[in-house]
Amino acid sequence: MKKVVFFVLSVFISLFAATYRWGDSAHSMGLIKAEGGKALHPAFLESGWGGYTLISTATVIPPYSGDVRIVLEGQPQLSYSLYASHPVIDLGLRRLPTFKDDVFYGLMPGDRIALWAVIKPPTVDPVCKMPHQENFIRHTHNGKDYFFCSEGCLSEFQNSPGKYKDDRYVEGKYKLVFYDTKTDKSVLSVPVIFAAKGEASHAGQHQH
Ligand SMILES: [Zn+2]
Known part of the structure; x- marks a missing residue:
C-alpha cells in the first residue's frame, strides 16, 4: 500500500514539474x-x-x-x-x-x-507577453508550440530563443x-x- 501511494505521489510530482x-x-x-x-x-x-x-x-x-x-x-x-x-x-x-x-x-x-x-x-507571446489570440502565428521550437502576435516578435524569438522561454505570463x-x-x-x-x-x-x- 505504501509503495502505491509513493508511486502515485512521485508520478504526480514529476507531471507537475514537467508542466510548470x-x-x-x-x-x-x-x-x-x-x-x-x-x-x-x-x-x-x-x-x-x-x-x-x-x-x-x-x-x-x-x-x-x-x-x-x-x-x-x-x-x-x-x-x-x-x-x-x-x-x-x-x-x-x-x-x-x-x-x-x-x-x-x-x-x-x-x-x-x-x-x-x-x-x-x-498563454502569451513570449516576446511581448501579449495574451494569446486566435490569429497568432504558431511556431514550433524544440518540440514545443509557441504563439506570436506578429512576424516581428517571431523573428525576435528566432534570433535568440534562449532569451524567451516563458510563454505563460500574468x-x-x-x-x-x-x-x-x-x-x-x-x-x-x-x-x-x-x-x-x-x-x-x-x-x-x-x-x-
Ligand atoms: Zn508580440
Whole structure:
C-alpha cells in the first residue's frame, strides 16, 4: 500500500514539474462581513511563474451567515481551481463548512475557512507577453508550440530563443471576491497583485 501511494505521489510530482516551473505562492487573511469584509493585506505574486498557489484564510464576523461563492476576477481571465482545506494553523476551527463548485455552504458567525486557489497564467507571446489570440502565428521550437502576435516578435524569438522561454505570463491587479449567493454582494475582497520581482517587494513595503 505504501509503495502505491509513493508511486502515485512521485508520478504526480514529476507531471507537475514537467508542466510548470515551480510556482510562486502567497497567503492572505481576511474578514467575511455582511457589509463587505477586507483582507488584512493584499496577496503579492511574482510574475513569470508557470503556476501559482494562493492560500486565503478568513473568519466569518457576526452577524454574517450565508452561502458564499468565490471568484477570481481580472483581465485577462485566469484559469484556476479552488479547494477548501483545514487551515494549516488554526486554533479556533470549530467545523469545516461544506465547499462545492466554488461555494461555501452555510457559513456561520465565527467560522474560519481556508481556501486554496491554484492559478494558471494565460498563454502569451513570449516576446511581448501579449495574451494569446486566435490569429497568432504558431511556431514550433524544440518540440514545443509557441504563439506570436506578429512576424516581428517571431523573428525576435528566432534570433535568440534562449532569451524567451516563458510563454505563460500574468501581470496586474486581480481580486479574489467572496459573494453572498442570496444578495450577490461582496462579503470579502482580497486584492491579488502579480508584479515583477522588484516591483512586488517594493509595492509590498508601501503597504506597511
Ligand atoms: Zn508580440
